[in-house]
Amino acid sequence: MLLIPCPWCGPRDETEFHYGGQAHVPYPEDPSALTDEEWARYLFFRDNPKGPFAERWSHAAGCRKWFNAVRDTATNEILAVYRSGEERPATPGPRPVRSACPGVPPPGESEDKSPSPSSAVKGTEPLLDGTGESGGGTAPISGSAAGRPFRHPTRGRIHRDTPLTFTFDGTEYQGLRGDTLASALIANGLIEAGTSIRLGRPRGIFSAGVEEPNAVVQIEAPFPEPMLPATTVELYDGLVASTLPGQGRLAGEPDPARYDAVHAHCDLLIVGAGPAGLAAAAAAVRSGARVILADDQPEPGGSLLGTAEHLDWVTDVTGQLDNAPEVRFLRRTTVFGHYDDNHLLAVERRTNHLGADAPEHVSRERVWRIRARRVVLATGAHERSLAFADNDRPGVMLAASARTYVNRHGALPGRRAVVLTTNDSAYDAALDLTAAGVDIAAIVDTRPAPGEWAECARQAGIEVLAGHAVTGTRGDPRLTAVTVAPYGESEGQREFIADLLLVSGGWNPVAHLFSQSGGRLRYDEALGSFVPDTCRQAVEVAGSASGALDLAEVLAQGAAAGARAVEAEGYTPQEPSLPTVAARPRPTPAMHVYTVPGAPDAPRFVDLQRDVTVDDLARAAGAGLRSVEHTKRYTTAGTANDQGKTSGFLAGGVVAELLGVDISALGTTTFRPPYTPVSFAALAGRDRGVLSDPVRTTALHEWHAAHGALFENVGQWKRPWYYPRDGEDMEAAVLRECAAARGGVAFMDASTLGKIDVQGPDAGVFLDLLYTNMMSTLKVGMIRYGVMCRPDGMVLDDGTVIRLAQDRFLVTTTTGNAAAVLDWMEEWLQTEWPELQVHCTSVTEQWATVALVGPRSRDVLGALAPRLAVAKDDFPFMAWRETTVADIGARVCRISFSGELAYEINVSPWEALTLWQALHEAGSPYGITPYGTETMHVLRAEKGYPIIGQDTDGTVTPQDLGMSWAVSKKKPDFIGKRSYSRADTVRPDRKHLVGLLPVDPAVFLPEGTHLVADSELPAPPVPMLGHVTSSYRSATLGRTFALALIKGGRDRIGERLYAPVGDRLVPVTVASPVLYDPEGARRDG
C-alpha cells in the first residue's frame, strides 16, 4: 500500500485518499465560446503518459484538502506533492536504486563462498544396530519392523517427556512436543505422504519446511483444514490428518475460530530469525530503535536449528530481544507480502499449535500490517533438486532437510543413504548424518574434482564417486536402490541399496519478498542462481538470502545490515557479539547442473506437486514457447500451492538447456504475494458478518426496531422499509401506509438525508454555479428545490436549498450521495474557485428530521407547536420557520415529497425520540401511521418525482426528466450548462422519464424490464426502447404503475408498448409521469 504524503498531514495510507484525475485541466473561462469538439475535449479527454504525471488527489479521510501529486505511472512512485494552486515543481527523478547488499563486494571480487560443515559434530554415537555395510551391497535394509527406532536417542529439540498422540490416515501414532507432523511421521518410520495429483504416483516427505511439494495433507480434527504441508504443521495432541490426492477439501461447517488483524510500525523490520536475522537484531536491540523481528518457526535459529550449531548464541540473543522494550519478536509469523513503501503483511499462527486446547477468545491467526522505515530480509535459501530419472520416489529428500530432521527433531529419515550433489553443502549433511548413525552408502558428486570436502568424507569412510550422477532409482513404492553412473554416460552403472537418496542441486536465495518489493535480481555465476541486486525501497538482504552461504559471512552481513538500518534512522547500533565459526575445508566451486540423463522411459520430475517433467517442458519448448512465464503457464510448473519453491529455478535451468540459451538471460518467473498460502479467514479477519461494513443508524433506530420495522439498506444506512402489522405482507403494509399518508396523517424518519451548511459572503454565487437553477435569488426564510449536474450535463444529485441567512444556506442531498456531494463542493471550491469566500460543513447528524405528511398533518403540528402560525397563508409552501415543537427547538420546513400537505421537522438528534413520541401521541386521534421508504417511493412515484440513482443512471439530463423548468436560462454559466447545447443532449430520441400503465391493472412490471415496440418479438437483436426504473402498486390509483426511461418517451404518451416479462409480452400504455393530482391541489391540504 502506497504512503501518500498529504502536503498538510504528512504520509498516510493510500486508502485515505481519493484520486481526482489529471491535474492542471482548468475549467474553461467561457464554456459557451467553445465548439462542441473543444468542450468534448475538456470533458472526456485526458493524458495517459508513461512516466511522471501530474494528478489531483484529495485527502478524503483526513483534512479533506485537494492537492496535486506527480506520480510516475510506470513505477507508481509519488515523486512530488504540492498544494492546490501552486506551480508544478521541477520533477525530481525516481528514487535512487539501492544495492540490496551494500556491504558485499560486487560479483567477481567476492571471497570464496562456501558452505559450512559442522565443526563440532554432536551426538556422535551411532544408532543401535546401524547398518554398516559398504556401498554396492545388495542386502535389503531392515526397517523399523526390526525394532530399531527412527528416533535418535539424544539429538533433537523435542520434548521427550511430552508425548502426543495423533492419527494419520486412520492409524494412531505417538509423537513428541516439538515435532512437526512430518518429523513425527518420520520418527515413526513413515516417509510416504500420499500420491501425486495428476499421475497418482506415490510421493514422500521431500523437505523440512515451507518449500514442501509432496507432503501436503488434510487436517481433519480439531477443525478441517485443507492442503497444509505436513512439514509446517506443529504436532499437537489429538491431531487427525490424512494424505491428499492433490486437492483439499474445505470444511462444510463455519470456522468457529477467531481471526484478527493489527497494524504495527517500526524503524526496522527483520524478516527471518536465522543467523543473519538474529545478527541484525543483535546489532539493533539496544539502540532504542523500534524493531520487529518476524520468523515463521516456533523458535528462533533458522538454519542453525537444522545444523545444531551456535544454539547458545541464539538463546542469548533471543533473551536480549525478549527483554527490550521497543523490540517485538513475532514467532510463528510468516511475512507473506512486501508492498509499496515498505508495507509488509505477515500472518501469525497464534493458537494452531494448541489443537483443541486453543482458547476461544484468542485469535487463531493474526494478520500483521507492518509499516517499516527499513527492512532487512534475512529469509535464507532453499535447497534445489535435480531432474534425474525416477527422482520422485518416497525416500528422495533434500540433503539439508534430512539433516534438519536429525538435529531438530531427532528423527532419522532412513537407515542408509546415497547422496547426490553438485556442490559442497551436501558433504556437511552427509558427515553429520553419518555421525548420527545413518549409513552413507556413497556420495555421488557430478563434479570431476570435488576437492577437500570429498577428502574429508573419504577420511570418514564414505565412498565418494566424483564425476558421477544418479541415473535411476528403484522402490515399491519406497526407495530401495539407487543406480549411479559416470555423469553423462550410461556405461559403468552401479547400484546401491538405500532407503534414502539425499539430493543437493545447489541453493536458491529466498528472494520472494525482495522481488515483491520491486527489487531486481541478477544471476550469480558462483552460486548458479539468482540473487537480490537492487531495489528502490529501503530494503537490505542479508545472509544466504543474498547468496552468502558461509556462516561467518552470513553473520557479518546480518550484523552490518542491522547496524546500517538503525543508524540511518538516527539510532546508535552496537557491535553484537557473534559466534566464532571454526575453520572449514577449502571450498570447491559448485557445478551448475539441472538435468541428469537416465533411462528414456523414466520420468524426470521438475515440479513434483504439479507432476511436470523435463519432457513436459521439452514439449513446451517444442511448441515454440521461449519465456519461462509462458512455459510456466503451458505446463503449470510452479503454479501449485508450493509456488515452485524447489522447482521454479530448476524449471528455468531445464528450459535454458532445452532452448540452448544462457539461464541468466532467461530470468525467473514473477514472485507474487503471498509467499505461502494464507487462509481467506485470516485475510478477512474481523471484517465479516455485522462488522463487514458499518451500519449507520439514526437517533430513532431503536423505536423503529421496537415497532416491527423491517429495514432497507440505503448506502450504509439502515432505513425503515415498512412496518408490517400482524400478518401483513409488504404489499398490504405499503398500501395501508400510503392510504394513511394520502387520507389522514403519516410520519417518517428522514434523518438520513444529507445536510450541508454552506456559509460565506459568496455562498449564493457558489450555489448558482453548482445548481442548474438560480439559488442566489432565494429569500431568507424560503426553500427551493435544486438539481446538481456534472459538467457533462448529467444529473448528479437533487435536494432542497434552505436560505438561513443572507450568507448562509442549508443544502440537503439524497441519503446515498451526502458524502459525494460534499466532496464535489469541496473539489470545485478548492480547485476551481478558491477565490470564493464560502465554506461547506456536513451537518447530517446534527439534525434529526421527521417528515409529517397528509391532509391532517397541519392539525398534528398545530397541536404541538403553539407558537407557530400554521395556516396556509402564514406558513406557505416552501417556507421554513424556527419554532418549538413539543417544547423542542425545531426548524420546520414546508416541503412535500408526496404531493400532500407535509412538513419536515428538524430537531437535535438528542431530542428526536421525544419529538417522535410526541407526534405519535398527538397524531393518534387521526390514526397517525409510521411509514418507511417503500411507501415514500410509491407516494413520490405517483407524483412523478424521480429518485436520483434509481430513475437515473448517470446518462440522464434534467431535461430528460422533464425538469427543464429547473434549468436556468438566465445564469451565464453553471456546471453542466454548456453540455445542454451539445448535439447529443438535444437528440429527439433521448430517453425521457415517463409513466407506464399496464393495460391489465393487476400486472406488475419488475424493475429493469425492457420495453419494445411490437407485440411479437422480432429476431434478435431486438430494438429496445427503454426500461422500467420504478414499479409499484398504488392504493390511490387502485392499480399498478411504473416509471420508465423511454426513447422519445414524452412524444409517445398514449402509445402502446410491450414489456417482456418471463415468456409473456405485457402490453403497457405510456403516460405522463405525474399520475396523481397533476394540478397540485393537495399540496396545501
Added chain:
Amino acid sequence: MADTALTAPLRSPLSQVAARLAAATRTSRGAIRLAEVPFLAQINVRLDVKGAAADAIGLALGLQLPLEPDTVVRAGELTVLWLGPDEWLVAGPTGSERDLERRIREAAGDEPVSVTDVSAQRTTLLVTGPRARDLLAHGCALDLHPRAFGSGRCAQTTLGRAQVVLVARDEPRAGFWVLVRSSFAGYLADWLLDAATEYV
C-alpha cells in the same frame, strides 16, 4: 438548540451501549477503559489564517488556534483541534455550544468566518488504559506510539471502517478521545468491544 428548555433527558448516540462499555471496562481489570463522553459542545470554525480572524477568535477563547497540522491546543475547558489548514473544531463542556458560537461570531466581526454548531454531529468515545494503543492498532493504520502521536496530537483517519478524529489526551497514559459521526457510533462501539475481546 440542545440547551433550550428541556422536558425530557437528552439521549446520546451510545446511551444504549453504555452498560456494555462499562462491563468491558470492568472485566479488563484496568487494561482498558471504554466510555462515551456524550454531549460535548463542538463548534466547527472555518477561516482564512491570513486574515485577522484567527487571532481575534484565539483572543476571545483565551488560546491560539493550532496552526500546525494534526495538533490540538487546550486551555481551561476548551480543546481546539486542527482539522485542516482553514478548519478547526472547538470542543467545550456540555451545554456551552450556544455561548461558544456567539463568542466566536462576535470575535470574528465582519471577517468571512464560518461558524457551525456540530455538537450532535459526532460523539466522543474515551479509550484509555495500558492496552488502549494496542486496541486501536487493530483498526487504525496510523502510528500511535508516543514518539509519533504523543500529547498534543490529533488526526482524522479511519478506525475499523469508520472515519474518526483521534485525539491523544494530555498525558501519555491518558489514552485517546475518538470522535465519531453519530450514525457510525453504534458500529464503532461494536467494533471496539469486539477488538477488545483479548483484553477483557
